[in-house]
């Protein structure tokens with residue numbers, strides 16, 4: 001994952017908004033009875049969910065997340081790359097060695113596969129999938145066979161690899177569309193303390209930066 005893509009937890013000072021009465025104003029003087037304008041857009045939100053789920057990955061080299069949404073803009077599946085259920089993470093290799101059996105490649109389940117299998121709806125026909133990286137050919141097969149109709153990706157940095165060329169060939173033949181989503185912002189900050197600055201983190205540090 002690029003260093004350019006970050007989710008930062010507890011990185012900024014808490015915002016303090018003081019509401020004075022029903023029609024009062026916060027200490028900043030801004031009116032409080034109008035909707036916010038700086039909320040996340042849908043694409044930004046779903047891509048951020050994919051990036052956040054990637055934080056669960058134990059892969060030391062590549063953390064990738066995926067988020068599937070239906071035509072009601074509801075999330076119906078989330079996944080990240082990891083070893084198959086029941087396989088202890090410590091019992092399998094995580095490296096990228098040329099010795100295939102001793103690399104992660106034959107064992108790890110990609111985010112797209114897990115997102116489809118983790119679906120909480122009867123199927124994902126007609127859905128979109130948000131992914132950090134353009135899907136490989138194996139995931140392209142899963143996406144096509146599951147009925148997903150659109151891929152929204154953040155990066156296609158491995159476009160030159162045969163696996164990505166193959167996945168585009170499959171998508172084009174199967175009528176699955178794909179588009180890059182480039183967010184307006186480089187970072188989205190998740191600040192737990194904005195809800196209640198008095199809750200103290202249990203870790204030793206006040207701030208933790210998670211780099212995807």
Ligand SMILES: [Zn+2]
Nearest residue numbers: 110135136139
């Ligand atoms: Zn894949």
